[in-house]
Amino acid sequence: MWNYEKRLQHPVNIKNPNPQLASMIISQFGGPDGELGASMRYLSQRYSMPYREVAGLLTDIGTEELAHLEMVSSIVHQLTRNLSIEEIEGTNFEPYYVDHTAGVWPQAAGGTPFTATIFQSKGDPITDMHEDLAAEQKARTTYDNLIRLIKDPDVLDPIRFLRAREIVHYQRFGEGLRLITDKLNSKNFYAVNPAFDTQVKAEK
Amino acid sequence: MNKSMSDRSRLSHWINMVSFALNDITLYLDTHPDDTEALEYFYHYQDIRNQALKEYAICYGPLTLDSDTKRSDWDWALQPFPWEGGHC
Numbered sequence: 001m002w003n004y005e006k007r008l009q010h011p012v013n014i015k016n017p018n019p020q021l022a023s024m025i026i027s028q029f030g031g032p033d034g035e036l037g038a039s040m041r042y043l044s045q046r047y048s049m050p051y052r053e054v055a056g057l058l059t060d061i062g063t064e065e066l067a068h069l070e071m072v073s074s075i076v077h078q079l080t081r082n083l084s085i086e087e088i089e090g091t092n093f094e095p096y097y098v099d100h101t102a103g104v105w106p107q108a109a110g111g112t113p114f115t116a117t118i119f120q121s122k123g124d125p126i127t128d129m130h131e132d133l134a135a136e137q138k139a140r141t142t143y144d145n146l147i148r149l150i151k152d153p154d155v156l157d158p159i160r161f162l163r164a165r166e167i168v169h170y171q172r173f174g175e176g177l178r179l180i181t182d183k184l185n186s187k188n189f190y191a192v193n194p195a196f197d198t199q200v201k202a203e204k
Numbered sequence: 205m206n207k208s209m210s211d212r213s214r215l216s217h218w219i220n221m222v223s224f225a226l227n228d229i230t231l232y233l234d235t236h237p238d239d240t241e242a243l244e245y246f247y248h249y250q251d252i253r254n255q256a257l258k259e260y261a262i263c264y265g266p267l268t269l270d271s272d273t274k275r276s277d278w279d280w281a282l283q284p285f286p287w288e289g290g291h292c
Contacts, residue, residue, distance in 0.1 A: 005268050006280070012289055074286070
């Protein structure tokens with residue numbers, strides 16, 4: 001189960017609202033390569049992972065991603081608080097404001113609501129690790145794209161932190177994949193799915 | 205407790221730093237559970253973090269439910285939430 005800590009993993013202190021920017025950054029909350037998707041992906045995959053080291057990794061990275069979605073949501077909140085209607089009109093934030101005022105809700109920059117269809121939990125350790133490696137790279141690219149759009153140093157600081165963490169997670173999942181393939185038949189990794197084929201005793 | 209905002213910021217920053225060290229070594233230990241040096245590093249920073257959390261709870265209100273030992277006010281809900289910003 002989960003405990004909550006009343007701090008952000010890395011602080012967010014933004015002085016200048018910017019609803020236009022918020023409507024882009026929100027993609028890292030509820031978008032196709034955002035932190036909510038990452039968290040649900042890893043926390044969902046861990047149940048069928050027969051190797052405890054990797055189940056631990058999925059649990060711990062999945063939990064860290066919850067801390068990240070909290071940071072992204074905090075950024076969106078601080079960029080959209082105390083706005084006048086004039087500051088909203090004519091920006092990309094205007095349609096979102098109609099449906100959510102300044103509430104925080106998981107969607108992509110383009111407006112697509114968050115959906116589980118952005119991730120897979122395939123129930124096959126090798127497949128799931130490849131999914132996760134790709135996810136971290138997609139997130140990193142999204143942060144790269146956002147960094148090109150952001151001029152405010154208050155916003156750049158937490159975004160750069162989040163980008164750096166994606167790269168570390170990618171490396172950890174790479175180790176997870178290596179760990180899994182080491183435990184499988186070196187002649188044919190795909191001979192069995194250790195999460196499903198019960199004649200194979202999964203090494204704990 | 206008469207502590208200035210900068211003392212609160214400093215302790216807050218310290219807790220973030222120490223907690224991050226723990227987060228990061230945790231991920232490493234997940235795929236390298238036999239690394240004794242890493243294990244020592246983990247327990248070293250865990251002690252420091254628990255100490256810092258206790259101190260923060262007494263002066264400013266708890267950051268975790270487990271470190272809430274003052275038993276006087278429900279600071280858990282009443283002290284600022286981290287997304288409010290404006291202070292570290």
